[in-house]
Amino acid sequence: MNLRFLGDALDYWKGSIFLRLQNRGILKDFLVDPMLTDPENWHAADFQLYADLLQIRPDQILRHKRMLQENRARYFAEVIHTGDLFVDPDTGIGLEYARNAEKYIRVKEVHQLLGKKLPRILCIYQHVGREKTRERVNKIIMALAEFSTRIYCCSYETPTVAMLFMSVRQNRIELVNEYFKNYLGRHSSMRVALW
Numbered sequence: 162m163n164l165r166f167l168g169d170a171l172d173y174w175k176g177s178i179f180l181r182l183q184n185r186g187i188l189k190d191f192l193v194d195p196m197l198t199d200p201e202n203w204h205a206a207d208f209q210l211y212a213d214l215l216q217i218r219p220d221q222i223l224r225h226k227r228m229l230q231e232n233r234a235r236y237f238a239e240v241i242h243t244g245d246l247f248v249d250p251d252t253g254i255g256l257e258y259a260r261n262a263e264k265y266i267r268v269k270e271v272h273q274l275l276g277k278k279l280p281r282i283l284c285i286y287q288h289v290g291r292e293k294t295r296e297r298v299n300k301i302i303m304a305l306a307e308f309s310t311r312i313y314c315c316s317y318e319t320p321t322v323a324m325l326f327m328s329v330r331q332n333r334i335e336l337v338n339e340y341f342k343n344y345l346g347r348h349s350s351m352r353v354a355l356w
Contacts, residue, residue, distance in 0.1 A: 162195040162196060162197055162198070162211070162249045162250075162251065163197075163198045163199055163251050164197075164199050164202045164203060164207060166251070167207060167210060167211060167214075168210065168214065171286075171322060172211070172214040172215065173214060174319075174322075175214070175215055175247075175249075175286065175324070176214050176215045176216040176217075177216070178317065178324055179191070179215055179216050179217060179247065179284075180216035181340070181344070182337070182340065183216075183217075185340060187282075187333075187336050187337060187340055188245045188282060188284075189244060189245055190242075190243075190244025190245060191217065191221060191244060191245045191246070191247070192221050192222070192223050192242050192244060192245070192246055192247075193212075193215060193217060193221055193222050193223065193246070193247045193248075193249065194223045194225075194240060194246060194247070194248045194249065195211065195222060195223075195249045196229060196248055196249055196250045196251075196263075196266065197228075197229070198229070198230075198251055198261075198263045198264060200225075200228055208222055215247075223239075223240065223242065225239050226239060227239060229263045230263045233262075233267075233270070237270055237273055237274065240274065243279055243281065244281060245281050245282045245283075245284070246274065246281060246282075246283055246284070247283075247284040247285070247286075248266055248274070248283070248284070248285050248286075249286050250264060250265050250266045250285070250286065251263075251264035251265075251288070252264040252265050252287075252288045253265065253266070253285060253286060253287030253288050253301075253323075253325075254266055254267070254268060254271060254285060254287060254301050254304075254305075254325075255267055255268075256268070256300060256301065256304050266285060268304050268305055268307075268308070269308070271283065271285070271305060271312075271327065272305070272308045272310050272312075275310060275312060275327060275328065275329055276310065278329055279329070280328065280329070280330045280333065281328060282326055282327070282328045282333050282334070282337065283326070283327045283328065284324060284325065284326050284327075285324070285325045285327070286322065286324060287301065287322060287323040287324070287325055288321070288322055289320075289321055289322060289323065294318040294319065294320060294321070294322075294323055295318060295354065297323070298316045298318065298323055298325070298354070298356070301325070302314060302356045305327075310329060311329065312327050312328070312329060313327065313328055313329070313330070313331045313333075313334040313335075313355075313356070314326065314327045314334060314355075314356040315334045315335075315337045315338040315341070315353065315354070315355050315356070316353065316354045316356065317341055317352060317353055318351075318352055318353070318354065319352070334355070335355070338353060338355045341353040
């Protein structure tokens with residue numbers, strides 16, 4: 162998350178999703194890791210606004226001692242929370258080496274956050290770019306499948322971004338999928354996929 166994007170339409174979209182899933186008990190013990198690319202620019206009021214936009218309490222935002230740009234391994238090692246988690250990278254899951262690595266979460270880091278067979282749901286914001294959303298999500302799922310841990314995924318897709326819900330527990334992802342299919346009704350086939 163970069164401060165210059167705070168308050169854009171996507172923050173409202175994210176917040177709507179999280180409010181609905183928390184209210185229905187699908188997301189439990191839910192925290193947010195904003196993956197700040199510019200932590201030095203954030204003030205207390207910015208964190209308050211971010212929490213408000215995401216429909217969470219300010220104490221649900223993880224604060225790190227390490228900066229992502231300094232040491233990625235130590236940054237993610239600080240995530241000791243075992244409940245449901247949203248990570249908010251600027252761009253999403255990176256599939257190859259990128260110049261601005263702080264804008265992405267790597268495939269191995271996704272597996273690390275789902276490691277130890279934690280029953281959590283891991284939510285990840287995914288920007289799409291020039292590709293079709295379903296094609297981009299498919300590439301991500303294929304990259305995740307190259308590791309030994311079996312991950313179940315549900316995607317909520319728009320033409321430019323997606324929200325990915327992942328878990329090592331199939332039943333948790335099926336709940337997310339069922340909720341969106343019921344909520345969106347006949348529009349769900351264009352928006353929701355189970356992987």
